[in-house]
Amino acid sequence: MSFSRSLLILISVLMVSCANHNSNSSDEQLYGEVKLDTSDPRFAAAYAVLRNRCASCHEHAAWSSYVSDALWISKSNAVVKNNASASSMIQQIQMGFMPQNGSMPSSETQLLVDWINNMP
Ligand code: HEC
Numbered sequence: 546m547s548f549s550r551s552l553l554i555l556i557s558v559l560m561v562s563c564a565n566h567n568s569n570s571s572d573e574q575l576y577g578e579v580k581l582d583t584s585d586p587r588f589a590a591a592y593a594v595l596r597n598r599c600a601s602c603h604e605h606a607a608w609s610s611y612v613s614d615a616l617w618i619s620k621s622n623a624v625v626k627n628n629a630s631a632s633s634m635i636q637q638i639q640m641g642f643m644p645q646n647g648s649m650p651s652s653e654t655q656l657l658v659d660w661i662n663n664m665p
Contacts, residue, residue: 582613584665591660594653598644614664629661 581589592612600609611617617624623634630636637643638654 579609579612582615585614585660585663587656587660587663588614590656594649594656598647598649598653602645618664624661626664627662629658632661635661 581592583589595603596609606621608621611621614626618626621634623632623637625631634643635654635658638649638657641648
């Protein structure tokens with residue numbers, strides 16, 4: 546199955562499952578059962594951005610299951626610890642490629658940059 550085809554199927558599945566959730570979510574509802582690592586104080590805010598802006602498409606890479614800095618660094622291939630400008634996550638956003646078919650406020654990009662650059 547081609548990548549775009551599996552992506553399409555994935556998106557449809559997600560849309561169905563998202564329909565059951567309240568879109569006016571508080572943080573608690575947003576994270577659902579996900580238990581985030583709280584040792585990095587900036588992580589929760591960054592995770593919320595990634596969840597809202599990216600995970601709908603990047604679920605195939607299990608992005609929303611990366612519940613700690615360590616997982617982002619070791620598994621995502623998109624984060625270089627303490628080096629936002631070398632992180633493809635940030636490069637893709639700053640080049641305007643991501644979020645694909647959309648945009649996001651620079652304040653949210655900044656949350657991601659601050660998170661990566663200040664990882665303990
Ligand atoms: C509408 C779907 C969609 C959204 C939303 C989206 N992406 Fe992507 N992204 C893709 C697709 C499809 C690819 C692979 C094809 C390509 O490189 O163009 C990709 C590739 C990437 C890559 C390079 C390959 C990888 O997986 O490491 C990065 C980094 C990335 N996206 C980051 C992001 C970030 C950060 C966000 C949220 C701010 C985001 N994307 C939101 C669809 C999306």
